[in-house]
Amino acid sequence: MKSKFQLVYEELAHQIQKGEWQPEELLPSELELVKQYHASRETIRKALKLLSERGYIQKIQGKGSVVLDRSKIDFPFSGVSSFKELSERMNMKVETEVVAFDEVKAHLELQSKLQLTSEQSAICIKRVRKVDGERVILDKDDLVHSVVPGLTADISQNSIYEYIENQLGLVISFARKEIVVEEPTEEDRALLDLDGFSNVVVVRGQTYLDDAKIFQYTESRHRPDKFRFVNFARREQV
Template sequence: MKNKFIKIYDDLSSQIRTGNIKAESLLPSENDLAEVYSTSRETIRKALNRLAEDGYIHKVQGKGSIVLDVSRVDFPVSGLTSFKEISTKMGKRTKTHVEKLEKMKPAPLHKELLKLSPDEDIWRVTRTREIDGERIILDIDYLSCRYVANLTKEICEDSIYEYIEYTLGLYISFAKKEITIEEPTEEDERYLDLDGFHHIVVVRNYVYLDDASIFQYTESRHRPDKFRFVDFARRNPKPK
C-alpha cells in the first residue's frame, strides 16, 4: 500500500503533466493542501519535496511552490550538454535505454565524416531516452575507436561524455550542429512513442576534441511536441 505522501505526489504530478495545474502557477499553500488531502503539513511537505526533486515544482522561500513547464525540455543549441546533465536538472523522470551497442566497420559516409583510415572501426550506439514513461528521443552515436577504444553498455546507460572526459582524460571542445525536420525512419517508429506524429526533429552533431579532431557524429531524433531548442544571442551595438 502506498504511503499517503506518494499518493499526493502522484495526484499532483499527474495534474501538472496533463495541464490541469498550469505551468508558472503557484500551488496552494501547505495548509490548504493539507486540508484538501485531509492530512498533515508534514505529509504535504514530503510530497512537495519529491515534486521539487523530480522537476515538477520550484520552491521559493516566502513565495511558495512554482509549477514548472514539464511538457517540453529545453535543449541548448549552442552548448555541449549531455542528456545526463539535463536529466540531473529534471530529477528522476528520465531513463536511458541502450538498444544496441555495436563495434563495426564504418559506412562510407561515416568513414568520411570521422576522417577514418581504411582499417579503423567505429562504435554505433543506439539509445532511447525516456521521460515520464515515454520514449521520445532516439540518439544514434558513431564514435571513432581511435579515441574510444572500449565501450560498455553500462557506460552508455550512464554518460559517454563523462567516461571520455573523466576516465579517458580527453577534452571535448566544440561541435557543429544541424537541425532539420524529417519524416520518421523505421528505427524511429520501432523505438519511439511517436503518438501519431508524422515528423521528427533531427539534430546532427559533429563533435570535436580540443585538438580539432572529430571523434563523434550523432543523430539525436526528437518527438516534436516535447522539445524546445533554446539559445542566447546578443547583438553587438552598431559603432557610432
C-alpha cells in the same frame, strides 16, 4: 590549477545565481573588483567577458555592468551538453535503454562522417530515452573507436561524455549542430512512442576534441512535443 579569472567568474556567477545581485542592478566597477580580488584590471575584464558571453551581465560603456535576468534561459539546450547533464539540470525523470552497441569497420559513410581511414573502426550506439515512461528520443551515435577504447554498453547507458572527460581525461572542445524536421523512418516508428505525430525533430552534429579531431557523429531524433531548444546569442558586430 584554476586560473584567477575563472575563480572570479565563478564567484560572481554564483552570486548572481543566488540573487545577491538583482536584475538591472550594477555590479561593482572594474576598479572596485580589482581591489576586492587583488587582481589586475585585465584579469577582472576576462572574468566579466565570460559573464557577458554567458548572459549574466551586459556591459555598458560609461555606466557599468548590468545584471541580466537569467531565469528565462537557465535550461539551455544550446552549447555542447550531454543528455544526462541536461536531464539533471531540468529534474526530469528519465531512463535510457541501449538498443544497439556495435564495433563496425569504417565503411564509406562512416569514413566521411568521422574522417576515418578504411583501416579504422567505429563504435555505433543506439539509445532510446524515456521521459516519464514514454519513449520520446532516439539517440544514434558513431564514435571513433581508437578514441574510446574501453567504452561498453554499460557506460553508454550512463553518460558517454562523463566517461570521456573523467575516465579518459580527454577534453571535449566544440560541436557543430543542425536542427531540421523530417518524416519518421521505420526505425523511429518502431523504437519511439510516436502516437499520431507525423514528424520528428532531428538534431545532427559532430563533436570535436581539443586537438581539433572529430570523435563523434551524433543524430538525435525527438518526438516534436518533447523537443525544446533555448538559445542565448549575442549579435556579431564585426
